[in-house]
Amino acid sequence: MRRTARLLTGTALAVGAAGLAVAPAHADGGGLEVSPASVVPGGDVTVSTADCGDDGTAAGDASAVGAGDFTLAPDGDEQRAAGEFRVPPSAQPGTYEIVVTCSDGGKRVSGDLVVTLTAPRGQVHPRGSVKTGVGGAFDRDPVQTAVGVSALAVAAAGGTWLLHRRARGDGF
Numbered sequence: 317m318r319r320t321a322r323l324l325t326g327t328a329l330a331v332g333a334a335g336l337a338v339a340p341a342h343a344d345g346g347g348l349e350v351s352p353a354s355v356v357p358g359g360d361v362t363v364s365t366a367d368c369g370d371d372g373t374a375a376g377d378a379s380a381v382g383a384g385d386f387t388l389a390p391d392g393d394e395q396r397a398a399g400e401f402r403v404p405p406s407a408q409p410g411t412y413e414i415v416v417t418c419s420d421g422g423k424r425v426s427g428d429l430v431v432t433l434t435a436p437r438g439q440v441h442p443r444g445s446v447k448t449g450v451g452g453a454f455d456r457d458p459v460q461t462a463v464g465v466s467a468l469a470v471a472a473a474g475g476t477w478l479l480h481r482r483a484r485g486d487g488f
Contacts, residue, residue, distance in 0.1 A: 348416055348427030355431060358405040361414075364391060364398040367425045368418035372397040375419070381412040381429060388416060407431050 351362045361378075365388070368374045372390030374397045379385070381403055388399035397418070408431065415426045 348414060348425045350414055350427040350429050353428070353430060355403055355429065356433065357403055357407040357431060360400055360402050361429060362398065362400045363388065363414060363416065363427065364396050365416055365418075365425050366396045367423055368397045368416075369420050370395060371418075371420040373419045374399075374416045376401065377415045377417070378403075378412075378429075380414070381407050381431060383407075403429075403431060409433055 347367065348363055348365045351364075352359075355361055361383075363376060365374070368388070372388075372395060374388040376386040376388055376399050377384075378401045383401040383403055386399050386401040388397035390396070391398035397416070410431055412429045412431065413426050414429050415424060417424050
């Protein structure tokens with residue numbers, strides 16, 4: 317009974333945590349979209365929001381990262397305000413808050429920008445062999461292979477000798 321209760325409690329907590337993880341960050345209109353979310357110093361960043369209504373104009377503030385103010389203008393048919401700025405080359409790695417204030421009503425929305433020293437790339441696949449030490453069966457050096465085989469043979473002979481002594485009752 318106790319085991320079943322623990323299993324159900326653990327499952328309920330896991331489902332609850334998963335629900336919180338996928339919940340929208342801004343339920344009232346989408347917030348501020350920062351693209352790319354991670355950038356290297358000197359890179360260009362585009363921000364957009366649908367929270368500024370039909371007017372679609374806004375003032376952006378990226379002074380936290382050192383980029384200063386920028387403007388957002390209507391972005392086509394999508395009723396979104398969009399603008400861009402450049403992260404200064406002197407920006408330090410970290411997470412910075414970008415704030416946008418809508419012209420119509422003064423609503424403020426914000427989003428996070430992560431500054432890193434390395435540009436994000438696609439998935440990297442390993443190449444070559446794993447460097448595991450002295451060598452092995454796939455190493456091209458015959459001397460290292462012979463040393464490895466000899467070490468294994470000595471260990472096997474020593475283990476056999478110890479087991480034989482123990483079986484005879486001689487002790488170690």
